[in-house]
Each structure stands twice: as C-alpha cells, then as structure tokens.
Amino acid sequence: MMVSLKNIRKSFGSQQVLNGVDLEIDVGEVVVILGPSGSGKTTLLRTINFLDPGDEGSVTVGNHTVNCKKHSRPDVLQLRRRTAMVFQNYNLFANKTILENVMEGLVTVKRRPKPVAEEISRKMLTRVGLSERFDYYPSALSGGQQQRAGIARALVLEPDVILFDEPTSALDPELVGEVLQTIKGIAETGITMIVVTHEIAFAKEVASRVIYMQDGVIVEQGSPSEILVHPKDPRTQRFLRRITDPSQDPKHIDMREDSPANEKSVPTSA
Amino acid sequence: MNTFQPIEILRAVPKIFQAFPTTMLILLASLAFSMLIGAVFAMMSLSRNKVLNAVSKGYVSFMRGIPTLILIFLIYLGMPQLLKQVGIDMTGISLTAYIIACLSLSASANMSEMMRSAYLAVDKGQREAALSVGMSPAAAFARIILPQAVGVAIPALGNNMIMLFKETSLAFTIGVLDMLGKARAVSAANYGATKLEIYIAAGIIFWALCFLMEKGTKLAEKAYTKGRKI
C-alpha cells in the first residue's frame, strides 16, 4: 500500500467539505478523481500533504502515518517529503529560474550538492521538453511550459506519490495536449499518482482506477470502463452526461444543487 | 537689508555640506532601526494571535498619527524628566542619539505597514508550493517569500527613505548640527544677512539628494527584479 486515507473529515467553518473519505492506493497506481466543482477534490489532495490538515482521520504515505487530529511539525514535514504536488496554477517560484525551481527541493530538502542537483534537474527538464528554457523565469514561459516545469519540480524529488490538482484546467486549449502527454509519460514509469482532472479521454487511457466524488464522499470507484462507460450510480451518470455534452464547459459544472436550472449558473472555479 | 546675491547660494553649499556626514548618520541609523522595529510589528500584525494583532495595530496607528516634532519634544524633554524620578540619569545621551530614536520610532509605523503589505502581496501559492516540496516554513519564508516580498517593497522603501531623509532636518530643533542646523549656524554667523541665499542652498541640497534617492530606488528595483515580474 502506498497511500492510505482513513475516514478523512474536513470542514471550513460550518461547511462540511469532506465527509469521511477512505482510500487505499497501491504502488504504481494512477488514480483519477472526477467530480463536480466544489465536491472536495482539491481539499482531499491538500489533506494528503497537510496543506489543509483534515479535522479527523489519518493519512499514510509509504510507511509513515500521521493522525490528522494530533500531528506534529516533523510528522507533517515527513509526509510532505514523501509527496509532491502539481498545482492548477503551476505555482512556480517566481523569484527563481526554471532550473532553480527544479533544483530548489533537491538542494534545500534533500541536501544534494549543487552541481549534482543541477545535473539531475537539467536531465529532468530535458525529459519534459524544456531543455531550451533552463534560465528563463516562469513569467517568460507559456502556461504549458510552466506546468511541465512544475511537473519536473515534483518528479525530481522522487516522491512516493505525486498529487495533480487539475493540472490542465488553467491552460489554453491548445496547450492541454502537451501537458497531458507529459503526465502520461510519467505514469508509464510506474510512479504512483493521484490526478484530479476533467479530461475523460486521458482518464480512459491512463488511469488504473477512476473515482467519482461528490459532496465530500467517494460515490463510486472502479476501472476506467466501469466508471466512465458503465457507471452504476445515477449521480455519476448525470455528471458524465453533463461533462461529455459539448455545450457544457466541464470546469463550470456545479452539481451541489442538483436542479437543472442550476446547470448554467454562474461559473464557479473548479 | 542686503539685496539678493545668487553667488551666496554657491558659497553656502559647501559649508552646509560639512554637516552631510551627520545627516547621513542620522538617516542610515534611523533607517536601520525603523526597519528592525517595523519588522517586529509587522510580524505581530501577521501572527494569528489576536492580542499581538491589536497591539501592532494600536502602535502603528499611534506612531502614524503623532507628528514627529511632538514625538521629539516628548522624548527629548519629557523622558529624561520621567526617568529621573526613577533614578535614571539621561544626561550622557547625545543629541544625535535622541533624534535617531525619535525618527526610528516615527518611521517604524510606515516600515511595518510596508513589510506587512509586501508579505501579503506574495501569492499564497508560492508558500504552498515551497511547503509541498518539503521545505520547512522557515525555509519557505527565507528562500521564496522574503525575496519576492523585498522586490515588492523596494519602491515603498525608497519613499520611506526619502520621507525619513526630509525628517532628519527636524534634528536642528534640539540643537543637532545636521545640514539644516549647519545652515542656521552659517546664517547666524552672517547676522542673517544672507539667510535667504543660505536656505535656498539648503533646499537645493535636500532636493538634489532626494532626486538621487529616487533614481537609486528605480535602479535598485530594476537590478533586483531583473526582468521577472517580482
């Protein structure tokens, strides 16, 4: 078992966002999480690396378990050193070049000597197709390039699991492909990944398991074909119908209120 | 009464400039101390402790509201009297030290606000990304947030420095021979015959130095951010 979440609960104020999530992920699995905006996908990922600690439950990554209720700083640091995250808005360090972004964790966290870190980082950036951009600052790159650098920054740390939070949803449509292609390449190397995405075709092709989440719980999970082609739960069926309807931008689907009138309501960011 | 003699302006400039080191000492020392004090109050205002937030807010509001000249009189005239009653003798403290203390306190409010807003201007995602790669909160602050906040703060720092520089001229009120004090002394030595020329010279010197600081700020900002956004 690589990742194990037990009964994760989380509220923001009076709003219960995660209602007891249990999840076990094996080594090398690529788990895709689907669900409408506001269903708690981002929050779930953030409870795994304690950017938002859960109120209840426990998180295990590798052989390191942390109780959400009573976690110490070193505990959390340990967890974060076994995980890495790829953010929706890339979040590259704005004061560092692409190469320095990738080196940063190696140097400050893993204590690799600089020349070693630099060599590893150059290789990693070359792998994601950024060999010409080492000395650029993030603001000088396209969204797709920034996100590939973000992926390199996560990958270079050799984490037990990489958490992707809608890695392509902030990108211009023509840049989505290059990033998905990069993620696919990484998935094939056997690293464990959890990917929140609305890209159904990508999920079909790359996922070993698909999870459908709504209102802070896992509604159903299974192989891509079980969930994406033959979903059992009406909530999953409804979601997939909406998301595959080309008149709907999946990013803007909000199913917290299940009334049809709400479908075209004000876009909420996913 | 003599007629206006522009040549006297030129004659006064080097004389006033003799006090340049004193003014610079006051400026640089006040700059350093006000940033230290400002940093403490900025941290307090950013902490999650409500009491510290309130203390910081109160301090900043007071220091912003009170005219520097009143602060100088309070501290220079009032404090020695108060401390004498508890047996502390302040007569050994130099005038320059008083003025540095007053200007540091007065400017610390703006410094605190400058640091607070620069910190808040750095995107939250930057800190989260640093934590997500396993950096400690302290490392995330030192290596990612602070360097970006400094870039944000440079223009405001330049402004604060210019304001502080102009306020160093208040030093003459308690008899420090800074550049303005020197100008007064030079004027008095001439029995006030060339006072207009001398104060014009003083004004020009202050303006020219402010101009240099403004240009310096722009250059510093450019050099620091070298082409990136922050």
Ligand SMILES: Nc1ncnc2c1ncn2[C@@H]1O[C@H](COP(=O)(O)OP(=O)(O)O)[C@@H](O)[C@H]1O
């Ligand atoms: N920091 C926060 N403070 C308050 N509410 C939050 C916060 N983060 C998320 N939420 C709320 O929690 C719910 C789930 O959000 P999120 O996990 O981002 O959903 P998803 O990623 O599935 O769109 C939303 O209703 C959102 O408004």
Ligand SMILES: [Mg+2]
């Ligand atoms: Mg989200």
